[in-house]
Amino acid sequence: MSDERVTKRAAILSAATELFVEHGYAGASLRDIGRVADADASLVIHYFGSKEGLFLAAMRSVEGEHPLLDGPLDGLGERYIRFVLESGPSVRAGFLAVLRAGQTAKLSARMRELHETNFVEPLESRLTGADVELRARLAAALVGGLLYSFWIVGDEYLLAADHEAVIRRYGRLLQDLVDY
Known part of the structure; x- marks a missing residue:
């Protein structure tokens, strides 16, 4: 994927994360996400397949490290x-x-x-x-x-x-x- 496409995909993911947190899944439209990311809503579908796919990608992007699997059980x-x-x-x-x-x-x-x-x-x-x-x-x-x-x-x-x-x-x- 070209740098421009990677940047646009990242902008869409960032906008989606922000809008899903602020408005919930139902309240964040693909059109709004595209507008915030300065991208056509059709690109959202192109990169993520569906609104559900975008939501799941947004949730994976905020997961971070997982301390349940690290270190001893004590503490x-x-x-x-x-x-x-x-x-x-x-x-x-x-x-x-x-x-x-x-x-x-x-x-x-x-x-x-x-x-x-x-x-x-x-x-x-x-x-x-x-x-x-x-x-x-x-x-x-x-x-x-x-x-x-x-x-x-x-x-x-x-x-x-x-x-x-x-x-x-x-x-x-x-x-x-x-x-x-």
């Missing part, structure tokens, strides 16, 4: 909570886009698949002992609840709380599920 709770709270805009953008896209029936199955492959399965593969699948799913729900409180509800008390105390205490809750 994973705090490491993971620190990662989601300090990773910058990528985790927040991905969480918000997935949450807003989940409202669209067409993507709900794909969102469940991303949830499985990006959180549940990686954690489940590392756990030992009883109720591994249940513990991995409870861990996903626990982390999702924290992100919801921060980024959807905007809980002012939590947002103003001592950052290290939140990481330490919430990390301990997550660690309890890992160590059970």
Whole structure:
């Protein structure tokens, strides 16, 4: 692919990520994405095949590193909570886009698949002992609840709380599920 095509594709992906986070899957039109990227909407289809393909590419572009697979299980709770709270805009953008896209029936199955492959399965593969699948799913729900409180509800008390105390205490809750 030529440099110009790579640049245009990257501009479309960037615009799509921004608009999907801001407006959700249903609220971000291909025409709007093309306008923000300074590209014809037909190029969006050319590069990504469909709006769904573009959305999934946008979500992959904000995934980043995956601390569930790195390091020892001991201390994973705090490491993971620190990662989601300090990773910058990528985790927040991905969480918000997935949450807003989940409202669209067409993507709900794909969102469940991303949830499985990006959180549940990686954690489940590392756990030992009883109720591994249940513990991995409870861990996903626990982390999702924290992100919801921060980024959807905007809980002012939590947002103003001592950052290290939140990481330490919430990390301990997550660690309890890992160590059970």
